[in-house]
Amino acid sequence: MAPYDSDSSQGAGRRKLGRYAVPVAVVGVAAATIGLVPALADSGDPDLPKITAQELIEKIAKSDTERLSGTIKIHTDLGLPSFGDAAAGLTGGNGGEKGSASADPRDKLTELATGTHTLRVAADGEDRQKLSILDDASEYSVIHDGADVWAYDSASDQAFHAKAEQKPDEGAKKRSRDVPATPKQLTDEILKASADTTSFTVDGTAQVAGRDAYRLQIKPKQPGSTVGAVTVSVDAKTGTPLKFTLTPASGGAAVIDAGFTKVDFSRPKASTFDFKPSKGTKVTEADDLPKQDHGRAGRTPSATGLDGFDVLGKGWTSIAELKLPGGADAAGLASGSAPDGMPADAQKFLNSLGDKVTGAFGSGTVYSTRLVNVLITEDGKVYAGAVTKSALVKAADAG
Structure with missing residues (x-):
């Protein structure tokens, strides 16, 4: 949860071609953008001290929140069908093929690019984080605890294990962060790409997850963007983004709406980050994946x-x-x-x-x-x- 670095810049990079270029481009760029729930209802209109947009941005940048836990509702409506079997085919995922790891975060977290999801998150500094995707009858979790990164899918009773110190192209730790899921991650992605192309205003106040918050509205100045506006609800006390909403220039429902429904800024219990596979759980080690899978495993x-x-x-x-x-x-x-x-x-x-x-x-x-x-x-x-x-x-x- 690093604060926003105003000196961040964009640049060209190098990428490798996957199985299907167009689906990868559409789905992948979309995922990076959200790198970018039906709208979460804000309750109340708290009376807070006046603040300028610049002061609010600085408040976000100075936020030193490293410990929290809570529940997030995220809804993404890119106009795409639900990612299921089609997504596996589009992104080159192996599904249940021999040698594949169904618990691999790179495959599972793609689901956040469509539909409505409930997430449970917890963080205790840089070395301990946990993100869980909750379904009606199952749960998928990615746990980083020191030198180890585990991912576990209760529906298939499969687990994936990697060492956190592995290189970015080989580590599940990076994969768990490739698709921004929290309001903080989403806000950082937007602020990094802003500079002089963006208009910032304070659009009143709100209450999110029982917390008083300021609403920062971010709009492109440039014509030709498909982004209409981004609204970030910022915790008035800690400067932590609590809710992120991106609306398209074409109007209609939000493309991305992610926000806390519950949040606690105290240190999570140490047991939150404990994980040990049960007897009978199929465990895939990152080092044991076939070379071609190992190469793709570190990429969104x-x-x-x-x-x-x-x-x-x-x-x-x-x-x-x-x-x-x-x-x-x-x-x-x-x-x-x-x-x-x-x-x-x-x-x-x-x-x-x-x-x-x-x-x-x-x-x-x-x-x-x-x-x-x-x-x-x-x-x-x-x-x-x-x-x-x-x-x-x-x-x-x-x-």
């Missing part, structure tokens, strides 16, 4: 595909420009056709997102969600970002 969907990308523009209208590898079916993807061998559910999902476009660049297909759009051109280029279709076409024309 957004990092599994797409070899070397450039970032065009800045701030809210940043667009990632990538080149599909030689073996990819660029013509088929550009025309809106699913790659051969893709599962039927995944093909249906992909075809439902496509919208053919033309421009000076030639022709291609834009695959859309409520937040992220991806353009694949007939010459194998990919343009992706939280921007409008016209912004992608303009970028492709310029390229």
